[in-house]
Every structure is written in C-alpha cells, then in structure tokens.
Amino acid sequence: MVEGQSKPLWSGWRKVAGLSIIGGIGGYFLGKFAAESVNDGGPLANLVGVEVALLVSLLYIMMGLFVGLGSLSPRVGAALLNVEDADEVREEGPTLRLSAAGCILIGISLASIALGGAGGLLAPTMALLIGGVSLFLATLLSVSIIRKSEELMRAVMQETASASYYLLFAVLGIWSAIAYLGMAPAPRAIDVLTAFWAAPLLATFWTIGRRGMMAPRS
Amino acid sequence: MLNRLRDHREAKGWSQGELARRLGVSRQTINAVETDKYDPSLPLALRMAKLFAVTVPDLFIDEWEPEE
Numbered sequence: 023m024v025e026g027q028s029k030p031l032w033s034g035w036r037k038v039a040g041l042s043i044i045g046g047i048g049g050y051f052l053g054k055f056a057a058e059s060v061n062d063g064g065p066l067a068n069l070v071g072v073e074v075a076l077l078v079s080l081l082y083i084m085m086g087l088f089v090g091l092g093s094l095s096p097r098v099g100a101a102l103l104n105v106e107d108a109d110e111v112r113e114e115g116p117t118l119r120l121s122a123a124g125c126i127l128i129g130i131s132l133a134s135i136a137l138g139g140a141g142g143l144l145a146p147t148m149a150l151l152i153g154g155v156s157l158f159l160a161t162l163l164s165v166s167i168i169r170k171s172e173e174l175m176r177a178v179m180q181e182t183a184s185a186s187y188y189l190l191f192a193v194l195g196i197w198s199a200i201a202y203l204g205m206a207p208a209p210r211a212i213d214v215l216t217a218f219w220a221a222p223l224l225a226t227f228w229t230i231g232r233r234g235m236m237a238p239r240s
Numbered sequence: 241m242l243n244r245l246r247d248h249r250e251a252k253g254w255s256q257g258e259l260a261r262r263l264g265v266s267r268q269t270i271n272a273v274e275t276d277k278y279d280p281s282l283p284l285a286l287r288m289a290k291l292f293a294v295t296v297p298d299l300f301i302d303e304w305e306p307e308e
Binding site: 105106110113114172173174175177233234235 | 256257266269271272275278280281
C-alpha cells in the first residue's frame with residue numbers, strides 16, 4: 023500500500039481481531055497443556071507457582087516465535103505485525119529478529135529455572151546453566167536493541183521500565199506486607215522470579231496500549 | 241499534541257518512510273507523531289522544522305497562553 027493513503031479501518035481491526043482470536047485459542051491450549059503436564063501426577067503437582075512461571079515462559083516464547091516468523095518473511099510479517107507494509111518489516115527486520123530471539127531466550131531462562139526446583143524435571147545445576155546462559159545472551163541482545171533503538175522506542179522502554187517498577191511494588195509489596203502480617207502465604211522464590219518477568223510483559227502492553235500503538239496504523 | 245506534520249509531509253510529496261529516512265528515525269515514529277500518539281523530543285522537533293523550513297510552532301500546535 024502506498025503511504026499517505028489511508029487503509030480501510032476495518033481491515034486493520036480485522037487483523038487485530040483475527041490475531042487476538044488465534045492468540046487466545048493458542049494460549050488457552052498451550053496453557054492447558056502446560057498446566058496438565060505439570061499436574062499430571064508428576065513431581066511438580068500442585069505447584070501453582072511453577073505453573074504460572076511456565077505460562078509466562080510460554081507467553082515469551084510464543085511472542086518471540088510470532089515476531090521472529092513475521093520478521094523472516096516480510097509478506098507474512100506485514101499480515102501478522104502492526105506495520106504499514108512488507109517494506110517496513112524489511113526496514114525493522116534486524117531489530118525485530120533481535121527482539122524475537124531475546125523473548126525466546128527469556129522464556130527458556132524462566133522455564134528452565136522453573137523446572138529445576140525441588141523435585142523438578144531438570145537437575146538444579148542444569149537448570150541454572152540453561153537459565154543463566156539464556157539470560158546472559160538475552161541481556162547481550164537487549165543491549166544491542168537499546169543501541170539500535172531510536173527515540174520512540176526508547177521512550178516506550180523508559181515508560182515500560184517505570185510501569186514495571188510500580189507494578190512490582192504493588193503486587194510484591196502488598197503481597198509481602200499481607201504475608202508478614204500472617205494473613206496470606208509468603209511469596210516463594212519462583213513467585214518473585216515470575217513477577218520480575220511478568221511485570222515488564224504487562225507493562226509493555228499497558229504502555230503501548232495507552233499510547234494507542236496497539237491499534238491499526240492510520 | 242496536535243501537529244501539522246502530515247500536511248507538510250504530503251505537501252512535499254514524501255511518504256512516511258521517506259520522511260523517516262531523512263530524519264533518521266523509524267517509520268513508526270513518524271506515524272506516531274502524525275497521529276498524536278507521541279510528542280517528539282525537542283531535537284527531533286527542531287530537525288522537522290528545519291527540514292520543512294518552518295518554525296516549531298508552525299508544526300506543533302500548543303493552545304496554552306500565558307496569563308496576563
């Protein structure tokens with residue numbers, strides 16, 4: 023599509039609605055699969071904290087695969103991602119691929135740690151090795167992404183970091199206070215770790231949603 | 241903040257991508273500014289004004305008035 027011409031609005035919203043439905047259905051089945059796998063009488067049965075950690079990991083991995091797939095094929099990317107056209111996917115390709123890889127690595131890191139707890143499917147040393155290496159690589163990619171980012175993305179990242187802090191403060195702060203008063207069970211290490219990764223995810227959606235950047239381009 | 245960036249860009253016959261390339265930012269930034277989703281930094285606003293040979297207040301509309 024030639025820029026400057028306005029897209030029919032229904033076309034953009036149809037894309038958002040379609041992707042939301044696909045994401046919802048995919049997320050439901052993946053989440054159900056993960057929860058059932060863990061709860062299937064296995065050693066991690068009833069460890070809700072692990073389930074939530076695995077769900078957050080899956081979200082990161084699915085997002086990474088989604089963006090990665092879109093960035094590898096500009097035509098597919100134009101249909102999947104909130105971009106103007108395939109050319110924009112080509113222009114943003116390097117950053118999109120780095121972001122996709124970063125998301126997948128974060129998902130792997132959190133999942134491996136979650137599966138390496140007491141009675142987990144991974145030995146603790148193996149979990150730490152996989153989790154640590156993935157996190158280190160994700161950090162290197164993040165530095166590279168920040169260097170490549172221009173001012174809009176930097177503004178979004180700063181806003182996201184700030185929102186993440188307040189979210190963590192609200193959730194972990196209030197939870198800890200209530201737990202200290204003996205009115206609720208204290209957050210476990212896996213809950214805290216999950217919160218550290220779930221907060222930026224939620225904050226990102228909140229930030230870009232608040233700025234109207236999740237809506238189809240006009 | 242309301243702005244006239246799209247008007248000036250279209251008057252030049254430039255696409256969002258072309259303007260983004262000239263300013264050294266992403267197309268997403270141009271789109272976000274044009275649709276009032278993002279107020280650019282002062283350096284970028286100055287570059288935009290310089291590119292279109294207008295003043296910043298010609299590009300960005302601020303309705304604030306100082307009190308008498």
